[in-house]
Amino acid sequence: MREPYGVRLAALVEERGPLCVGVDPHPGVLRAWGLDADVAGLERCARGMVEALGGTVAVLKPQSAFFEAYGSAGVAVLERTLADIAHAGALSLLDVKRGDIGSTMDAYAAAYLTDGSPLAADAVTLSPYLGFGSLDGAIGVARAHGRGVYVLALTSNPEGPQVQHAVAADGRTVGQVVVDEAARRNAGAVPGDVGVVVGATIGRTGTRFDALNGSILAPGLGAQGGTAAGLAEIFGAALPLVLPTTSREVMGAGPDPERLRSAAAGVVASVREVLRPV
Numbered sequence: 001m002r003e004p005y006g007v008r009l010a011a012l013v014e015e016r017g018p019l020c021v022g023v024d025p026h027p028g029v030l031r032a033w034g035l036d037a038d039v040a041g042l043e044r045c046a047r048g049m050v051e052a053l054g055g056t057v058a059v060l061k062p063q064s065a066f067f068e069a070y071g072s073a074g075v076a077v078l079e080r081t082l083a084d085i086a087h088a089g090a091l092s093l094l095d096v097k098r099g100d101i102g103s104t105m106d107a108y109a110a111a112y113l114t115d116g117s118p119l120a121a122d123a124v125t126l127s128p129y130l131g132f133g134s135l136d137g138a139i140g141v142a143r144a145h146g147r148g149v150y151v152l153a154l155t156s157n158p159e160g161p162q163v164q165h166a167v168a169a170d171g172r173t174v175g176q177v178v179v180d181e182a183a184r185r186n187a188g189a190v191p192g193d194v195g196v197v198v199g200a201t202i203g204r205t206g207t208r209f210d211a212l213n214g215s216i217l218a219p220g221l222g223a224q225g226g227t228a229a230g231l232a233e234i235f236g237a238a239l240p241l242v243l244p245t246t247s248r249e250v251m252g253a254g255p256d257p258e259r260l261r262s263a264a265a266g267v268v269a270s271v272r273e274v275l276r277p278v
């Protein structure tokens with residue numbers, strides 16, 4: 001029986017540092033690595049990332065879209081990449097941003113969160129915009145298998161605030177409602193397996209994370225303009241919960257494995273400065 005996701009994450013972050021590196025084999029990255037933008041290039045790039053970083057970085061986050069773009073052959077590469085991550089000893093966080101009615105979510109949970117599925121990851125990203133309760137079945141499956149979920153709350157893209165800063169009838173923003181719903185699912189767990197996604201680019205929003213008791217995935221460092229110093233302004237006392245993530249910032253150092261490791265270590269050092277418990 002696998003330990004709960006929150007416990008496994010805390011142990012690996014303690015050992016390897018607070019960083020999730022995105023595996024985003026964008027066609028531009030493939031070309032910069034001297035590879036063709038085809039399935040062979042995709043495989044060399046994605047599995048090369050895991051070979052270089054799987055033994056030193058706590059979490060690796062494949063972006064499903066870059067694999068799906070090559071059809072079933074690309075999805076097969078994703079399956080092998082997930083297996084490599086498990087073999088290397090890192091946690092896998094599959095960025096798929098799924099969200100649908102409950103019965104369809106059950107099928108997504110079978111695909112991404114169930115032992116024995118070739119696409120199973122240690123955690124996945126989910127979208128709450130069909131109502132947070134539509135995710136409860138998937139959260140239950142994740143929990144039963146020692147896996148986790150990250151629910152989109154305040155995303156890093158500039159279009160997010162149109163929806164996520166909208167104010168609900170009780171005066172809370174939509175983003176705050178998502179954080180509070182995640183907190184409710186984490187109550188009593190140490191730490192919980194329902195994380196949230198909050199961009200490293202969003203600045204001060206007044207969102208409260210004090211009751212969350214779960215991981216906060218913070219994308220947007222580097223290419224999107226987020227900085228380690230900016231994390232303090234966004235998260236304040238919740239900084240110890242933050243798992244910063246960056247893709248292009250590290251992948252740009254490839255394909256040389258030493259340079260990839262050194263780029264990741266540089267990001268870990270800069271976020272460690274900021275993420276010390278306050």
Ligand SMILES: O=c1ccn([C@@H]2O[C@H](COP(=O)(O)O)[C@@H](O)[C@H]2O)c(=O)[nH]1
Nearest residue numbers: 022063155156157219223224246247248
């Ligand atoms: O709010 C969000 C949620 C997810 N992402 C994903 O993270 C990476 C970011 O890549 P960078 O190269 O570090 O910009 C990408 O896969 C996004 O889909 C996000 O950026 N923001």
